[in-house]
Amino acid sequence: MTDDDPIIRVRGLRNQFGSQVVHDNLDLDVRRGEVLGIVGGSGTGKSVLLRSIVGLQRPTAGTVTVLGRTISEMEEEERKRLEQQWGILFQDGALFSALTVAENVQVPYREHLGLPLDLMDELAALKITMVGLPSDACTKYPSELSGGMRKRA
Structure with a gap:
């Protein structure tokens, strides 16, 4: 992986729940140091996209590659090592209430x-x-x- 390669690459992503298509043939590249905001109305697929990128949601079709590795092809140990390199926050602060x-x-x-x-x-x-x-x-x-x-x- 070179410095010019995207750290996140999404190709042909399709997420579908029953007859409801959330994403259809979505492509996305995020490069090192790039800040990307994902905005949209309620129910437009923002969280589904992020969940697909980090492997919490298996897309209907397409590939997600993070740091040069395809999420769906990773063994559990490799996924755990990758997951240690990111933090994820959905909707609200995810703090432990009993800790400072x-x-x-x-x-x-x-x-x-x-x-x-x-x-x-x-x-x-x-x-x-x-x-x-x-x-x-x-x-x-x-x-x-x-x-x-x-x-x-």
Whole structure:
């Protein structure tokens, strides 16, 4: 895979539920560093498209390739390794209510990297400020945040 190759490539995607066709022959490329917004009315297939890209929804037809690998052809272990490289949020903040913002940010570090606590604290604080939250947000629980703050967290 070269730097010019798309990191996400969708070709001929078709999603259909009974007689309802959601996508028909959809093509999409997303390149490294590109930011793409998917907007549309309720029920127009935004979430179905994203679920197809990340492998949560098997399309009726077409292929989805991520980082040069076709999602439908991956073995379970390869899929798990790929899934560790992304985060997905549908509709609303997906925070654990019993954890602080910093602890929520640290979840993937604990699950996959086993980093020392002081390093996890430092990384969480950095990431929280990078998304525009004040430093005191680290110790707050999701219920103590506004809707916009929860989405950034």
